[in-house]
Amino acid sequence: MYSICYRSPLSCNSKESNKKMNSVKTEEDIGSIGLVKEQFATICEPPDELILDSGRKLGPITIAYETYGELNEARDNVILLLHPLSMDHHAAGRYAPDDRKPGWWDNFVGPGKAFDTSRFFVICSNCIGGCRGSTGPSSINPATGKPWGATFPVITIRDMVNAQKRLLEKLGIDKLFCVAGGSMGGMQALQWTVSYPDKVVAAIALATTWVHSAQNIALNEVGRQAIVADPNWNQGDYYGGESPRRGLALARMVGHISYLSDKSMHEKFGRKLQDRDEISFDLLTDFQVESYLQYQGLSFTQRFDANSYLYISKALDYFDLSRGHNSLASALRDVQARFLVLSFSSDWLYPPYQSREVVSAQKRGGKQVSYCEIQSDYGHDAFLLEGEQETPLIRDFLRHVREETHA
Amino acid sequence: MYSICYRSPLSCNSKESNKKMNSVKTEEDIGSIGLVKEQFATICEPPDELILDSGRKLGPITIAYETYGELNEARDNVILLLHPLSMDHHAAGRYAPDDRKPGWWDNFVGPGKAFDTSRFFVICSNCIGGCRGSTGPSSINPATGKPWGATFPVITIRDMVNAQKRLLEKLGIDKLFCVAGGSMGGMQALQWTVSYPDKVVAAIALATTWVHSAQNIALNEVGRQAIVADPNWNQGDYYGGESPRRGLALARMVGHISYLSDKSMHEKFGRKLQDRDEISFDLLTDFQVESYLQYQGLSFTQRFDANSYLYISKALDYFDLSRGHNSLASALRDVQARFLVLSFSSDWLYPPYQSREVVSAQKRGGKQVSYCEIQSDYGHDAFLLEGEQETPLIRDFLRHVREETHA
Missing domain, CATH: 3.40.50.1820 (Alpha/Beta hydrolase fold, catalytic domain)
Incomplete structure (x- = not known):
């Protein structure tokens, strides 16, 4: 067969x-x-x-x-x-x-x-x-x-x-x-x-x-570095305190981009703006895809542990x-x-x-x-x-x- | 013609x-x-x-x-x-x-x-x-x-x-x-x-x-979020103090991955280990591609300003x-x-x-x-x-x- x-x-x-x-x-x-x-x-x-x-x-x-x-x-x-x-x-x-x-x-x-x-x-x-x-x-x-x-x-x-x-x-x-x-x-x-x-x-x-x-490892490494660069990571000892949620959110954003395709992102978001009709000319979020990624990153931190992300992404890279x-x-x-x-x-x-x-x-x-x-x-x-x-x-x-x- | x-x-x-x-x-x-x-x-x-x-x-x-x-x-x-x-x-x-x-x-x-x-x-x-x-x-x-x-x-x-x-x-x-x-x-x-x-x-x-x-914007947005998440960014007011180099290094790492291809990364790095013969079973760098990206990120911070990265990446996204x-x-x-x-x-x-x-x-x-x-x-x-x-x-x-x- x-x-x-x-x-x-x-x-x-x-x-x-x-x-x-x-x-x-x-x-x-x-x-x-x-x-x-x-x-x-x-x-x-x-x-x-x-x-x-x-x-x-x-x-x-x-x-x-x-x-x-x-x-x-x-x-x-x-x-x-x-x-x-x-x-x-x-x-x-x-x-x-x-x-x-x-x-x-x-x-x-x-x-x-x-x-x-x-x-x-x-x-x-x-x-x-x-x-x-x-x-x-x-x-x-x-x-x-x-x-x-x-x-x-x-x-x-x-x-x-x-x-x-x-x-x-x-x-x-x-x-x-x-x-x-x-x-x-x-x-x-x-x-x-x-x-x-x-x-x-x-x-x-x-x-x-x-x-x-190598590309898989590289993408995971960005996520890991984002987590360990977050001062809240504290060498992994953060339970009971503030967690490295900004680092984990960044890791998730990178991951999320790799889960979508150029075409699916184009069709889903294109260059649509978030809550505005014209580009804002400031450094804040303009595009829907930016808001979406920020939301995905943030919501991930509510259900996932940053250390687990480090360990599991490492398991993947070792595979x-x-x-x-x-x-x-x-x-x-x-x-x-x-x-x-x-x-x-x-x-x-x-x-x-x-x-x-x-x-x-x-x-x-x-x-x-x-x-x-x-x-x-x-x-x-x-x-x-x-x-x-x-x-x-x-x-x-x-x-x-x-x-x-x-x- | x-x-x-x-x-x-x-x-x-x-x-x-x-x-x-x-x-x-x-x-x-x-x-x-x-x-x-x-x-x-x-x-x-x-x-x-x-x-x-x-x-x-x-x-x-x-x-x-x-x-x-x-x-x-x-x-x-x-x-x-x-x-x-x-x-x-x-x-x-x-x-x-x-x-x-x-x-x-x-x-x-x-x-x-x-x-x-x-x-x-x-x-x-x-x-x-x-x-x-x-x-x-x-x-x-x-x-x-x-x-x-x-x-x-x-x-x-x-x-x-x-x-x-x-x-x-x-x-x-x-x-x-x-x-x-x-x-x-x-x-x-x-x-x-x-x-x-x-x-x-x-x-x-x-x-x-x-x-x-949308994918271009998404990749840039990760870089921008990495910079503004760095506590040293301080709303862009960091000149004369510590610069948000960890955030900028992360932005550069993401950028660098997007400049290479899956195949070129495979040929350049594959799964080669850095300074070791066997995987280490710790969370530190094992693979050459990890060291390379970290080096690229760090060296970029010695010649580039994080705020410039924000502004220029935004100019790209507006294009x-x-x-x-x-x-x-x-x-x-x-x-x-x-x-x-x-x-x-x-x-x-x-x-x-x-x-x-x-x-x-x-x-x-x-x-x-x-x-x-x-x-x-x-x-x-x-x-x-x-x-x-x-x-x-x-x-x-x-x-x-x-x-x-x-x-």
């Missing part, structure tokens, strides 16, 4: 599977997962700490996670969703009926959706190093009784995956039918297939890369799936999972060529891989927004793998 | 002109302009101040400039070079024999070079708003006896051009054979042809745009050649200058499509325009680095225009 398309992704599907897809669900069947509850698990308790890539030990570790759908008796219908940098374990549904927004990937997760909760038991866990419930730099270091801050150990994408593996063990789940994620989540999905080749049946990697490029191997192909040699790789034409953060390198390596290794470059003007964010194009591809891929592996 | 090429720019030239080009100069003829001296002129003295686009008046104004070559008797061999944001009037030659580096465009300016000083009288002036000798926010406000700081009037690309016009009047030069520049210099070149249509015979616009895009007109075509209607427009395939700051919009508008207006998209991996910086590809195009263009207008 190897296909490449550069136009409408529907052309990636055979006529037969299109027909199937169209007949599978009516609009009535497709809905929200409804109300959900976040859950917490404690893993890696001493003396069974997690051994990190750095050699340091971390434990006990709290993991925040959510689940959607039902685990079947065979325990073979589990999909693990992996979130991008600025998201968390709240992928779908609402905590309360009047929540303004559902989880970040709600359009993909629910009954009849791409990750169909009427068939699959979907788990989404918050990564370690984060600040949304899992252990990270804002957590209390049990040895000192104070927040870790910048003394928290540096973590990697592989460490995140190893922690997820321990969570699954705790939940009594031995094998994943699928790991799936976009951006940083896609890196984790790829890492899963390499770290635990016999534990993953299928992997879906969206808008991602197998190795952070190189071929680390410890001679090449990507060698790293992928033992992978058993079928791959679905989706890239997006206007994504300049993780451009399509990076996905194609994964696809080519898998193909050369005789592995099963489906690939689509989806035409989209949304830039990197496309993987969150092109549900209409992605859903049939994901749904068909999961069905094919299910049929093949249960034959 | 209208040509487009997407491959080797040499194919833009006819065989005949290639032959001519190759026979024009031997290596011995091509050399440095040698030692140069910066000069200063005072213009716009009250009551004849410069009326700015904002409506405010500015004067007296000091302009720093350099000249290379000799003004001929007819005074019709003048080329005005216009510098990009972070450069200045020192385009060519050295101030002293032991200067570590010559002017920023030395490979383009000198006897036998693209801007051949054995034929042309070349002037390069520092823009107003800058900090390298021309009046800007770090200059003394005559009304207060103190540096202007953030009370300096906001300026535009058109204001810069109007100041240059006044400088030329002072020098007794009525008409320009050519205006030429890259990036911000290219915007000024285009603005010259619109503001003074009967005063410019030819214009060369490299790696530039006719209007700052819209069609302002006050219905369209770009309408703005260009009265232009008499022949155009040479060069874009660079990997320039994502001012992508080739922005240049093509200028070319198309000129073509639709029945104007003379030559265009080449030069294949280069150097990103925006290509216009400074692809001398070998650019020189024959510039030299041929100037020769053709000279022949046509002196026929």
Whole structure:
């Protein structure tokens, strides 16, 4: 199973599977997962700490996670969703009926959706190093009784995956039918297939890369320098005081620009002015895009911790799936999972060529891989927004793998 | 005269002109302009101040400039070079024999070079708003006896051009054979042809745009926010004290990333580590690209003023050649200058499509325009680095225009 398309992704599907897809669900069947509850698990308790890539030990570790759908008796219908940098374990549904927004990937997760909760038991866990419930730099270091801050150990994408593996063990789940994620989540999905080749049946990697490029590192470095240049950062020891929110806001602004495309910014903002008809001839904000970025930066500081940004961006920069191997192909040699790789034409953060390198390596290794470059003007964010194009591809891929592996 | 090429720019030239080009100069003829001296002129003295686009008046104004070559008797061999944001009037030659580096465009300016000083009288002036000798926010406000700081009037690309016009009047030069520049210099070149249509015979616009895009504005806004977030900025009033160098360094880091391409960063840095064989697993710099950016940021603060960065980046963001007109075509209607427009395939700051919009508008207006998209991996910086590809195009263009207008 190897296909490449550069136009409408529907052309990636055979006529037969299109027909199937169209007949599978009516609009009535497709809905929200409804109300959900976040859950917490404690893993890696001493003396069974997690051994990190750095050699340091971390434990006990709290993991925040959510689940959607039902685990079947065979325990073979589990999909693990992996979130991008600025998201968390709240992928779908609402905590309360009047929540303004559902989880970040709600359009993909629910009954009849791409990750169909009427068939699959979907788990989404918050990564370690984060600040949304899992252990990270804002957590209390049990040895000192104070927040870790910048003394928290540096973590990697592989460490995140190893922690997820321990969570699954705790939940009594031995094998994943699928790991799936976009951006940083896609890196984790790829890492899963390499770290635990016999534990993953299928992997879906969206808008991602197998190795952070020099440009990727450079963009993250600006964000890190903005945070550590903020006097409130105070060597990472700011909990209980003023946080380095201006530095974090700047980091987010840089990030946000890299998530959009030149064209999507042109279409969304162009040169429209903010609350005025004519340019002001002062140094204050004139353009809507300036206000928008400032707002994005500021609102991010209300839900994200600056130290977590440092640690997670560093994990991204360290990411190189071929680390410890001679090449990507060698790293992928033992992978058993079928791959679905989706890239997006206007994504300049993780451009399509990076996905194609994964696809080519898998193909050369005789592995099963489906690939689509989806035409989209949304830039990197496309993987969150092109549900209409992605859903049939994901749904068909999961069905094919299910049929093949249960034959 | 209208040509487009997407491959080797040499194919833009006819065989005949290639032959001519190759026979024009031997290596011995091509050399440095040698030692140069910066000069200063005072213009716009009250009551004849410069009326700015904002409506405010500015004067007296000091302009720093350099000249290379000799003004001929007819005074019709003048080329005005216009510098990009972070450069200045020192385009060519050295101030002293032991200067570590010559002017920023030395490979383009000198006897036998693209801007051949054995034929042309070349002037390069520092823009107003800058900090390298021309009046800007770090200059003394005559009304207060103190540096202007953030009370300096906001300026535009058109204001810069109007100041240059006044400088030329002072020098007794009525008409320009050519205006030429890259990036911000290219915007000024285009603005010259619109503001003074009967005063410019030819214009060369490299790696530039006719209007700052939402993405361009967004990148600049990050830089501005980094500067104003630095506590040392102090509302622009920092002269004599600590300057907001950390903020300015961040602004420069963002700018620098936008001047390079993904590919050039990959080739220059890849994932090479700085002074170590293995990743460090701490939050400090690991990668060469991080050290490089930090160095670029820091060294920029030693030669550039943070307030000037605010003002000049704002001038860039305000740039819209069609302002006050219905369209770009309408703005260009009265232009008499022949155009040479060069874009660079990997320039994502001012992508080739922005240049093509200028070319198309000129073509639709029945104007003379030559265009080449030069294949280069150097990103925006290509216009400074692809001398070998650019020189024959510039030299041929100037020769053709000279022949046509002196026929």
